[in-house]
Amino acid sequence: MATPILIVALAELYSERAGQVNIGLDGIMAFGALVGFLTSYITGNPYLGVLAGGIAGLLINMVYAFCTITLGAEQIVYGMAINIFAPALASFIYKIYFGISSTLAQATLMKVMPIPILSKIPILGPVLFNHTIIVYLAYLLVPFTYVFFTKTKPGLNYRAVGEYPKAAESLGINVVRQKYIACMICGALAGMGGAYLTTCYISTYSDGVVSGRGFIALSAVIFGRWMPGGVLMAALLFALIIYYEKTNMEECL
């Protein structure tokens, strides 16, 4: 449950660390979800789906990057524009491809990859080590991000760009390039987060499949104080709340 929120929150983390507040996550996710689903549907390979979702997210986020970095436009406005544009485009492509009134198309879901031995541990095993590879990768991304930002030189330069671009520039760091890279990472991760929904979580695509997870991820970043560990905690917490809410609703039904 927490995985897509986590991936997308990390996407936003990478973006905001370079000073790019992107509220278009929901839109990027929707587009990633569609492309991921289609790819997986056509090829029958959900792994390719996630990859394609990432590429799609990257591309669509370049619109945002171009407008905000190169043209210097308001980040919030263009984030909003992405939120409206990307899901519409996704929905359009879906309907063109499957026709308007078709029944829900099913694609293959990614298989669960239990980790040998570890998954056999009673109770903890199935909970922690019985997931798709994306889940493992998402959680591995947390320590990786932490190390990247605190222990490496590129990570340090990256943060400097977000905190005080003028100082970074005076030291010969290419601020514009760094910001574009940040937007690429953000788009790709958010797209994959979206694709996760349609390739690992449910096997269909429908409008509104993202249902505000992008905004929840945005909140998770702030709640997690812009640190990978904090973001992980926040994502888990939010997922728990949503899960509770959902089961509650289902009971009511």
Added chain:
Amino acid sequence: MKEFLRMENMSKKFGEVYANKEINLSVMEGEVHTLLGENGAGKSTLMNIVTGLYQPTGGDIYLRGNKVKIESPSKAVKLGIGMVHQHFMLVEALTVFENIILGITKEKSIFIKKDAIKKEIQELADKYGLDIEIDKAITEISVGAQQRVEILKALYRGAELLILDEPTAALTDIEVEGLFKIIRKLTAENKSVIFISHKMREVLEISDRITILRSGQTIKTLNKKETEEAELANLMIGKELVNSEYKKVQKTKEKILTLEQVSFNKSSKHNGISEVSLTVGKGEILGIAGVDGNGQSQLAQIVTGVIAPESGNVLLNSDKVAKFAPINFINSSVSHIPEDRNKMGLIGNMSVKENLILKSLSKKRISAGKGFYLKRKAISLYAKEMKEKYDIRCASIDMELRNLSGGNQQKIVLARELEEEPKLLVAVHPTRGLDIGATKYVHDMMIASRDKGCGILLISADFDEVLKLSDRIAVMFEGQVVGIYPGENPPISEISLAMSGKAK
């Protein structure tokens, strides 16, 4: 001694204006070379050229006798030129260590070899007596320590020439002593330093040679040993006596504004004022002379109610001000020509006429029913009247203000602030950035207001302006009023010295 840097006939034009005109400067190895000049004399422009931020319009730069071209800041770093900006270029959220290694590419590994580099930095720091706490965040260390980090940052990048822009501006006396020790160690290691300052005492203490700039040109390069304060002050200001075209008046009895021991942010020498006492009488201009950033902004904001003093009294027409809010001062008939007209005085995206009525919205002429209905026709008529009266040149009163020239924008401020015949006018840098014609217009209007009985507090970094207009002159230095002088036949040398911290 060998020459490290030589600049020949450096020129830099912005539009039609020369910021630097054929400047010559030579800096030796192991030398402390001071650039002395007023605000706007061209020091910053020249340094921006050396550090690769600006490209010169003309002239050549030689490093150790070889002609070089400095296209970018990173090129300057490669050539061994390091600069410590007046406003530090430190990333506050990062630690000292992280700031020092930021952007360095000399090692291949993407991981930071923390211990090895730390040792290297520590050795460098010890060599020059730079006392730093390497693992603290920038926000946790003092301004003096931040400056040491900046110096170390430049040295770690291999700087042979260090440019220090107003390095003592934010420091305490003890910290200044520490800085000078560091500078002496640097020059002992044959590194060169360009020192930018206008504080006479410091300049004479630390420099080997001094180059004076005025209006973008080199006036003279002097050896410290062969000069003295008075000579430097006169060269910097550029005149020994001025005859004002305006008649000066004697101090009047009736006081409009009185400050009694007013303090704000007392510990800061540059962003605060300390126990300032002064008066502005009816129908007189009190000019505040002083180099920018000696508390003038804070003084202006206190007497217009933008900020509240921490101690002391402010009296308007001998009534003590109880609540500091701009609206109270406006209602007490205090007008304000703020230091930055675009940021503080006017609203660029509103029309000329809207800017003209910003302060008179509740006047009967402008609106009815306590502001419930704005009389559009009356507003237009009023704006047209002001346009004629104050000679505001614009195609239409509905034009957006930002499309007007600086002079016309300032005329709008004047119209708004003077039309209601204020009792007190606080004018801060009223002619900054204006051409000669507009400047004269502003001056004439201020004198006319004075003659109508308005008391004026004039704050300006332009010494000429203060001399020309003031009936009395007060000098501010490091947040204090260090002297008050007559406006008629002012003792210029004495005032210049007071401005550089050498009051008698």
Added chain:
Amino acid sequence: MKMKNTLIKILVPILSVLCSFLVGAIMITLIGGNPVDAYKFLIRGAFGSTANIGETIVKAVPLIFTGLAATFAYKCGVFNLGAEGQFTMGAVTSIWISTVVTGVTGIPLILLSLTGGIIAGGIWGAIPGILKITRGLNEIIVSIMLNYVAVLFMGFLYSGPLREGSVPQTAAVTVKLGRIMTGTRVHAGIIIALIIAVCIYYFLFYTAGGFKLRAVGLNQTASLFNGFSVKRFMLISFIISGAIAGLGGSVELHGTQFRLMSGFGAGYGFDGVAIALIGQLNPIGTVLVAYLFAVLRAGATTMQVGSGMPTSVVDIIQALIIV
């Protein structure tokens, strides 16, 4: 000069709308459709019959409210992305009043309920405002988070305490806003919306308060130096913005939806921001753009059925208009 400026201000949005339709047409052609046909159906869907015209107006009402809410906040230089939450809380309060209050019926009850909506929206809008002014928190984030709180709270109500029957939704309100066009669902809410729009227009451009509010939005420092209380105006604009959205939620409840259920008010807040931006932050422009959005939506379904073009074409057109 003035004429020319006004002309440009009107022309730019119209041109951008036309361009977006053109791009939409190209897309339709690309996928083998006939744009003329598609647009014909679109227009028929929006204006084809009295009922259709009415439906378009009904769809425009909530958009006008949230659009005006966004406009009002933007004019003072603050971002209110929480209109959806304020809208929801307005509706929630109204349904609560309808359930709890006894002994009052008819017009007094509606007035009470709408007032409740205004107050609830205002309070919901005040939260990000207060947090921004006192704690310096980013109002965008706070207002978005509050959207979730509001929607979850509404969810709790219709699936819990206020649930009626087996479906997770509340009972219908007893008093409804009067229908004002025979043969359609058009209700008095549109009149309220238009009155509010005119009031805001008057306030912003004809009163000293509105003047100051705009000044604060354009240059805070200059406003402060000229004696305006910047923080107070920011808070007031948040409260009023929230109140407008809250009233919108209340009106939507009493005029169109009658009960709360999943999806009530979803997306209206963000649509409102988009509408306000396209409408050049002018209340009248906002009303027009809200109506245009409603036309597109009302027509989209007909177009989908009639010409086989998916409704998402319309969403894309909307997005392009913003860009």
